[in-house]
Amino acid sequence: MTDPALAPDATVEVAAASKWFGQKVAVSRVTCSFGPGVTGLLGPNGAGKTTLLRMITGLASPSEGTVTVLGQDPRRHPDVYRQVGLVPEEDAVYPSLTGRQYVEYSARLSGVADPQAAAAASLDQVAMTAESGRRLEGYSKGMRQRTKVAAALVHDPQILVLDEPLNGTDPVQRARMIAAFHQLAAEGRTVIVSSHVLAEVERMADRVLAMVDGKLAAAGDVAAIRGAMSDIPFRVKVGVEAPRRVAAALVEEGHVDSVSIEGGDLHVATTDLPGLGRRLPRLARDLDLRLTSMEPEDESLESVFRYLVRRR
Amino acid sequence: MTAATAIARVSTSQLLRVRRTWGMLALALLPTLIFGIGQSGMSERSALQFFHDAPLATLFAIVTPVISLVAAAAALGEERAQHTLSFLTVRPLARWQIALAKMAAAWAAAFAVAGTGALVLGITFWLTQGGAEPLLPLLVAIALNVAVYAALFVPLGLLLRRAVLAGLIFVFVWEAGLSLAIGALATYSVTRIGLSAYAGLVEGAPVLLDDALGVVTPGAGGAAAKMLVLLLAGVYATSALLQRRNLA
Numbered sequence: 001m002t003d004p005a006l007a008p009d010a011t012v013e014v015a016a017a018s019k020w021f022g023q024k025v026a027v028s029r030v031t032c033s034f035g036p037g038v039t040g041l042l043g044p045n046g047a048g049k050t051t052l053l054r055m056i057t058g059l060a061s062p063s064e065g066t067v068t069v070l071g072q073d074p075r076r077h078p079d080v081y082r083q084v085g086l087v088p089e090e091d092a093v094y095p096s097l098t099g100r101q102y103v104e105y106s107a108r109l110s111g112v113a114d115p116q117a118a119a120a121a122s123l124d125q126v127a128m129t130a131e132s133g134r135r136l137e138g139y140s141k142g143m144r145q146r147t148k149v150a151a152a153l154v155h156d157p158q159i160l161v162l163d164e165p166l167n168g169t170d171p172v173q174r175a176r177m178i179a180a181f182h183q184l185a186a187e188g189r190t191v192i193v194s195s196h197v198l199a200e201v202e203r204m205a206d207r208v209l210a211m212v213d214g215k216l217a218a219a220g221d222v223a224a225i226r227g228a229m230s231d232i233p234f235r236v237k238v239g240v241e242a243p244r245r246v247a248a249a250l251v252e253e254g255h256v257d258s259v260s261i262e263g264g265d266l267h268v269a270t271t272d273l274p275g276l277g278r279r280l281p282r283l284a285r286d287l288d289l290r291l292t293s294m295e296p297e298d299e300s301l302e303s304v305f306r307y308l309v310r311r312r
Numbered sequence: 313m314t315a316a317t318a319i320a321r322v323s324t325s326q327l328l329r330v331r332r333t334w335g336m337l338a339l340a341l342l343p344t345l346i347f348g349i350g351q352s353g354m355s356e357r358s359a360l361q362f363f364h365d366a367p368l369a370t371l372f373a374i375v376t377p378v379i380s381l382v383a384a385a386a387a388l389g390e391e392r393a394q395h396t397l398s399f400l401t402v403r404p405l406a407r408w409q410i411a412l413a414k415m416a417a418a419w420a421a422a423f424a425v426a427g428t429g430a431l432v433l434g435i436t437f438w439l440t441q442g443g444a445e446p447l448l449p450l451l452v453a454i455a456l457n458v459a460v461y462a463a464l465f466v467p468l469g470l471l472l473r474r475a476v477l478a479g480l481i482f483v484f485v486w487e488a489g490l491s492l493a494i495g496a497l498a499t500y501s502v503t504r505i506g507l508s509a510y511a512g513l514v515e516g517a518p519v520l521l522d523d524a525l526g527v528v529t530p531g532a533g534g535a536a537a538k539m540l541v542l543l544l545a546g547v548y549a550t551s552a553l554l555q556r557r558n559l560a
Binding site for chain 2: 080
């Protein structure tokens with residue numbers, strides 16, 4: 001059986017790559033590859049996603065192992081960057097430039113023959129044409145994100161690396177950007193997108209690599225990742241009146257793994273998240289109590305990933 | 313426009329932001345102020361000697377290095393602080409091209425300001441003493457000196473977060489201190505590269521600058537050669553830092 005971490009027709013290959021900064025291990029012996037289509041790099045903050053992306057783009061050298069892009073080490077062969085577009089997690093913009101100047105500058109740095117035309121087309125692709133005459137310092141976070149995407153696309157790269165590209169974007173912008181990523185993938189490009197939000201990755205990517213503590217936790221399509229997660233408990237914070245009564249009722253029903261009450265909130269661990277979502281409103285109604293919220297806990301995702309690493 | 317030209321052009325305009333430029337210009341005019349106040353009531357001969365003492369020493373040993381330091385340390389230091397290094401480096405460009413473009417930007421920004429200071433000083437001398445001879449040599453010497461400082465401080469800005477502080481220690485302890493106080497060390501002083509170029513281009517200046525030059529032989533050719541060697545070393549060092557450092 002082929003390793004789900006390895007993509008067919010790979011354009012980016014990571015072989016037993018590790019990266020450490022002093023005593024801190026950021027990435028530990030990761031082997032994976034990326035090919036045409038959208039691949040989501042999923043993991044909680046600090047999982048090593050950004051470091052892996054920086055190794056892929058040559059911004060950091062692996063302490064051990066190798067990373068190749070189109071068969072070459074990008075740190076030794078900068079020509080390979082003609083085929084790479086990067087949207088870093090940080091703002092990475094020049095505040096005094098206008099959006100158009102910024103994208104044109106990007107085009108010139110990548111050796112595009114007609115930077116002005118390429119910038120206009122790229123800004124249009126992310127719906128930033130109307131605002132492109134304004135200075136970047138006056139942009140919202142979402143507008144800066146879209147302009148960064150335009151700058152990364154302006155030289156028509158075969159490989160696009162995006163680190164948390166949806167940060168700060170509103171739902172409409174998000175939908176537009178996700179559609180753009182799908183379009184790029186449909187054109188046969190390799191699109192690598194990192195995120196710490198499972199729902200985001202699910203919408204963007206056909207294939208997912210999950211990371212935690214610098215290690216690869218799981219790989220495969222979204223369904224496979226969800227499947228891998230299905231037999232371990234998810235923690236959910238529930239806002240409800242009289243949490244003790246609800247906790248007792250849930251335990252009596254027997255469909256939860258554990259319950260606890262912390263700071264007036266009910267915390268439930270369950271392997272059947274959709275089931276809990278159905279039962280809780282009904283239970284609240286039966287007990288004549290008001291259910292105000294139901295939120296998955298962030299560390300829950302992290303613990304899921306940790307579990308997957310141990311199992312792998 | 314090539315990629316390197318684009319980097320140099322955008323970087324120069326970034327380095328010459330309004331507030332910073334006004335601050336540097338105020339410093340650049342300090343030698344003229346010193347000369348304007350000091351020369352009044354002096355004989356022509358005394359004024360000539362005075363011009364080659366305090367104003368030129370201030371221009372070469374303090375004003376030019378500090379202005380060059382501010383511009384050159386920011387050339388790559390600000391890119392790092394703004395997280396825009398990846399914007400420059402994930403490009404089909406050799407690292408030396410980025411380094412050279414940044415040196416050119418640092419030189420252009422610093423020379424625009426320090427050169428203005430030298431120009432105003434030269435014109436003031438011309439108007440008060442009736443001699444235009446120092447004007448062009450001053451500009452040439454400052455241009456050479458700024459290039460050497462750019463070669464030193466551009467890589468420093470990439471290497472250290474507190475590059476300006478480290479540079480100021482270098483300027484005040486070494487350039488304006490030790491190398492002036494101990495004549496034998498003058499050979500290793502950047503300030504003397506500019507002064508020797510100036511002295512080589514102005515008749516009579518070697519005598520007037522005898523104390524300041526110390527053991528350094530006046531001559532524009534020698535100064536230009538030293539500048540070229542240091543510039544190549546600076547480009548090499550910056551390229552190596554861009555290549556080897558983790559730019560994350």
